[in-house]
Amino acid sequence: xxxxxxxxxxxxxxxxxxxxxxxxxxxxxxxxxxxxxxxxxxxxxxxxxxxxxxxxxxxxxxxxxxxxxxxxxxxxxxxxxxxxxxxxxxxxxxxxxxxxxxxxxxxxxxxxxxxxxxxxxxxxxxxxxxxxxxxxxxxxxxxxxxxxxxxxxxxxxxxxxxxxxxxxxxxxxxxxxxxxxxxxxxxxxxxxxxxxxxxxxxxxxxxxxxxxxxxxxxxxxxxxxxxxxxxxxxxxxxxxxxxxxxxxxxxxxxxxxxxxxxxxxxxxxxxxxxxxxxxxxxxxxxxxxxxxxxxxxxxxxxxxxxxxxxxxxxxxxxxxxxxxxxxxxxxxxxxxxxxxxxxxxxxxxxxxxxxxxxxxxxxxxxxxxxxxxxxxxxxxxxxxxxxxxxxxxxxxxxxxxxxxxxxxxxxxxxxxxxxxxxxxxxxxxxxxxxxxxxxxxxxxxxxxxxxxxxxxxxxxxxxxxxxx
Amino acid sequence: xxxxxxxxxxxxxxxxxxxxxxxxxxxxxxxxxxxxxxxxxxxxxxxxxxxxxxxxxxxxxxxxxxxxxxxxxxxxxxxxxxxxxxxxxxxxxxxxxxxxxxxxxxxxxxxxxxxxxxxxxxxxxxxxxxxxxxxxxxxxxxxxxxxxxxxxxxxxxxxxxxxxxxxxxxxxxxxxxxxxxxxxxxxxxxxxxxxxxxxxxxxxxxxxxxxxxxxxxxxxxxxxxxxxxxxxxxxxxxxxxxxxxxxxxxxxxxxxxxxxxxxxxxxxxxxxxxxxxxxxxxxxxxxxxxxxxxxxxxxxxxxxxxxxxxxxxxxxxxxxxxxxxxxxxxxxxxxxxxxxxxxxxxxxxxxxxxxxxxxxxxxxxxxxxxxxxxxxxxxxxxxxxxxxxxxxxxxxx
Numbered sequence: 063x064x065x066x067x068x069x070x071x072x073x074x075x076x077x078x079x080x081x082x083x084x085x086x087x088x089x090x091x092x093x094x095x096x097x098x099x100x101x102x103x104x105x106x107x108x109x110x111x112x113x114x115x116x117x118x119x120x121x122x123x124x125x126x127x128x129x130x131x132x133x134x135x136x137x138x139x140x141x142x143x144x145x146x147x148x149x150x151x152x153x154x155x156x157x158x159x160x161x162x163x164x165x166x167x168x169x170x171x172x173x174x175x176x177x178x179x180x181x182x183x184x185x186x187x188x189x190x191x192x193x194x195x196x197x198x199x200x201x202x203x204x205x206x207x208x209x210x211x212x213x214x215x216x217x218x219x220x221x222x223x224x225x226x227x228x229x230x231x232x233x234x235x236x237x238x239x240x241x242x243x244x245x246x247x248x249x250x251x252x253x254x255x256x257x258x259x260x261x262x263x264x265x266x267x268x269x270x271x272x273x274x275x276x277x278x279x280x281x282x283x284x285x286x287x288x289x290x291x292x293x294x295x296x297x298x299x300x301x302x303x304x305x306x307x308x309x310x311x312x313x314x315x316x317x318x319x320x321x322x323x324x325x326x327x328x329x330x331x332x333x334x335x336x337x338x339x340x341x342x343x344x345x346x347x348x349x350x351x352x353x354x355x356x357x358x359x360x361x362x363x364x365x366x367x368x369x370x371x372x373x374x375x376x377x378x379x380x381x382x383x384x385x386x387x388x389x390x391x392x393x394x395x396x397x398x399x400x401x402x403x404x405x406x407x408x409x410x411x412x413x414x415x416x417x418x419x420x421x422x423x424x425x426x427x428x429x430x431x432x433x434x435x436x437x438x439x440x441x442x443x444x445x446x447x448x449x450x451x452x453x454x455x456x457x458x459x460x461x462x463x464x465x466x467x468x469x470x471x472x473x474x475x476x477x478x479x480x481x482x483x484x485x486x487x488x489x490x491x492x493x494x495x496x497x498x499x500x501x502x503x504x505x506x507x508x509x510x511x512x513x514x515x516x517x518x519x520x521x522x523x524x525x526x527x528x529x530x
Numbered sequence: 531x532x533x534x535x536x537x538x539x540x541x542x543x544x545x546x547x548x549x550x551x552x553x554x555x556x557x558x559x560x561x562x563x564x565x566x567x568x569x570x571x572x573x574x575x576x577x578x579x580x581x582x583x584x585x586x587x588x589x590x591x592x593x594x595x596x597x598x599x600x601x602x603x604x605x606x607x608x609x610x611x612x613x614x615x616x617x618x619x620x621x622x623x624x625x626x627x628x629x630x631x632x633x634x635x636x637x638x639x640x641x642x643x644x645x646x647x648x649x650x651x652x653x654x655x656x657x658x659x660x661x662x663x664x665x666x667x668x669x670x671x672x673x674x675x676x677x678x679x680x681x682x683x684x685x686x687x688x689x690x691x692x693x694x695x696x697x698x699x700x701x702x703x704x705x706x707x708x709x710x711x712x713x714x715x716x717x718x719x720x721x722x723x724x725x726x727x728x729x730x731x732x733x734x735x736x737x738x739x740x741x742x743x744x745x746x747x748x749x750x751x752x753x754x755x756x757x758x759x760x761x762x763x764x765x766x767x768x769x770x771x772x773x774x775x776x777x778x779x780x781x782x783x784x785x786x787x788x789x790x791x792x793x794x795x796x797x798x799x800x801x802x803x804x805x806x807x808x809x810x811x812x813x814x815x816x817x818x819x820x821x822x823x824x825x826x827x828x829x830x831x832x833x834x835x836x837x838x839x840x841x842x843x844x845x846x847x848x849x850x851x852x853x854x855x856x857x858x859x860x861x862x863x864x865x866x867x868x869x870x871x872x873x874x875x876x877x878x879x880x881x882x883x884x885x886x887x888x889x890x891x892x893x894x895x896x897x898x899x900x901x902x903x904x905x906x907x908x909x910x911x912x913x914x915x916x917x918x919x920x921x922x923x924x925x926x927x
Contacts, residue, residue, distance in 0.1 A: 103716030248544065504553040508560025516568050520674055520746030
């Protein structure tokens with residue numbers, strides 16, 4: 063079940079009405095938990111066992127950590143949580159990747175290699191909920207928070223359906239306190255939530271899903287297309303990846319908001335960033351801050367020599383890349399990102415503030431940043447190394463072998479996106495929405511809802527980040 | 531397109547129940563207004579060839595007095611000029627159009643039949659409809675594609691849902707075809723408890739809603755608004771709805787699609803002529819053989835199908851248009867039903883699925899594959915159809 067399906071709207075309508083009709087906080091949480099498991103089970107009920115395992119393991123470890131004073135015992139408990147969660151993730155997501163990479167290495171060394179790969183289905187959302195539960199045990203280990211007040215609260219935190227399968231990665235310290243008190247309908251910002259949901263819906267169902275068949279076509283076989291078509295596809299992918307993922311986050315935040323819960327902002331106009339470092343502060347914020355707080359800082363962060371900090375940053379970005387998928391291109395994506403951050407820091411360090419080159423680069427920042435993202439997207443999106451190299455050749459040298467084309471009219475999607483996105487960035491549309499009366503808002507919202515239904519893509523396109 | 535505005539209203543300013551209802555009413559009005567506009571702009575549904583044929587037929591209102599409607603068998607077997615020429619030789623002036631489409635549902639044909647009656651203008655005199663079986667369930671792996679949605683107006687939805695529910699009540703019931711994905715879905719497990727007919731009926735109503743709300747029809751709306759005709763529509767106009775399998779195959783081969791389905795079927799036919807001959811023998815001797823699908827009760831299928839044709843006959847009579855049912859020269863038949871059709875419907879039923887009477891139509895050299903005629907075979911069939919029709923007219927007069 064995805065947010066743009068009709069059955070989700072029915073599901074949510076029932077969830078919403080019953081949730082606010084229930085008299086006590088406890089019954090509401092029980093209701094939410096049941097709904098969340100049904101929502102997840104709609105993909106594959108067998109994988110509910112993984113969520114239950116993760117929930118019970120980390121709830122138990124959280125309690126034990128809180129009660130234990132012995133640092134050795136606490137370390138062991140944390141290790142058990144890490145092994146449990148990362149073990150799940152490692153097996154379901156990375157087992158075949160490591161086995162295949164190992165086999166390739168053995169073959170390269172001339173040693174016999176056996177095929178030990180398994181037919182493993184990647185459980186939806188495993189990368190998200192394992193990171194959530196890990197943050198919980200690490201925070202308790204660091205004595206930054208107390209354990210969850212009850213197993214029910216913790217289970218709702220892990221399984222809360224709006225953010226269960228594709229984030230934002232919510233911290234226990236942010237969400238658990240919200241479960242203690244009964245949510246009040248009077249505090250729900252209905253208009254904001256409805257608007258945000260519709261914006262997310264448009265991003266996903268109208269923009270991303272309509273563009274997806276085109277990008278799939280070109281990225282699948284770039285050499286069959288002209289250089290212009292490859293460039294158009296790249297522009298479209300730039301729009302698609304943002305609309306797909308931030309669209310999901312918008313809808314997640316909005317649905318949680320309508321149930322009275324607050325989820326953190328996950329995207330803050332990342333394409334307006336002036337450099338890659340800033341981009342990661344605005345793109346998938348809940349993931350980048352997770353890696354910063356639980357990996358980068360644990361590895362030493364910016365402490366120590368410059369080289370050590372660079373190394374730590376590179377390791378963090380490589381793992382962040384690998385989090386996106388079990389493939390070397392994702393590691394490459396992380397390395398490229400890390401290199402850009404290092405270059406940007408070196409530039410700031412060596413080129414004096416206020417100098418002409420510095421001013422020029424600052425002024426051109428968003429343009430350069432987006433150009434660099436294009437290069438990264440090629441690595442990220444290419445279906446294999448061969449296609450990746452083909453696309454690089456086409457991208458840099460306009461050297462395309464194919465004659466197939468996609469209509470350049472598709473660039474209108476990019477232009478329209480750029481205009482609307484900029485209008486939101488400048489706050490123009492928000493002002494209009496805020497100032498309009500309820501009646502104008504209701505009529506416009508109705509008109510827009512019908513328009514969205516008409517222009518949405520009907521072919522089922524799972525969210526890109528589901529595979530992560 | 532990122533952050534939503536903050537709510538400018540404090541809880542104290544929240545609307546009361548009447549205010550909420552009022553806002554919902556305004557929301558509904560905005561919604562309905564948009565839908566009404568888009569409905570008025572959208573070009574006919576169905577997509578691809580089906581949409582193109584509807585679009586051309588609507589634009590050519592009054593140009594055709596004869597329409598043939600049916601499956602790919604009719605689409606690939608009816609050459610309008612050939613029919614008109616043979617009819618003219620027999621003293622009947624006609625201007626015909628081929629409304630054959632690939633893999634239709636019988637209820638889809640019923641929908642198109644009614645559209646033809648509506649849009650045919652005063653000049654429309656006769657509609658040849660191919661005899662075809664009813665399939666109550668839409669292929670679950672093709673659900674919600676435009677082709678399966680567009681014919682779900684209220685009348686056709688009720689008809690389809692009614693047949694599905696009736697199937698549940700019949701002995702043996704209906705076997706539900708599960709989609710290939712969602713095997714382990716918890717919702718799928720819950721749905722499997724429901725009777726198959728109910729599930730199928732609900733799906734038809736979902737298709738109705740999808741059609742009514744114009745979900746995913748943005749391109750059709752944009753095309754209607756811009757008044758742009760698709761290349762396919764122009765092609766339909768050129769051939770008056772007919773395109774031979776040879777030509778279609780050649781076009782695909784020219785595009786480098788050597789392994790296209792037409793080519794594969796042609797190869798298979800050429801390599802398995804013995805099997806084709808055996809199926810002809812079976813056709814000669816076997817009394818009742820009803821298609822390939824065994825999951826639907828054949829008796830019910832026939833009964834329900836008959837009801838659809840009865841509805842068509844009624845509508846044609848009311849409109850003053852002649853309906854002629856045609857049994858195509860295919861490799862399956864139901865002799866009992868075919869005999870009953872003419873009696874029940876009160877309209878001419880022209881049977882061509884008789885290898886003894888029409889040996890040429892079953893000649894492998896006049897076939898593209900086991901089910902479809904070649905261009906030469908199609909020309910022969912069109913002439914035969916005109917002759918048979920003229921005989922029927924003379925007989926009735």
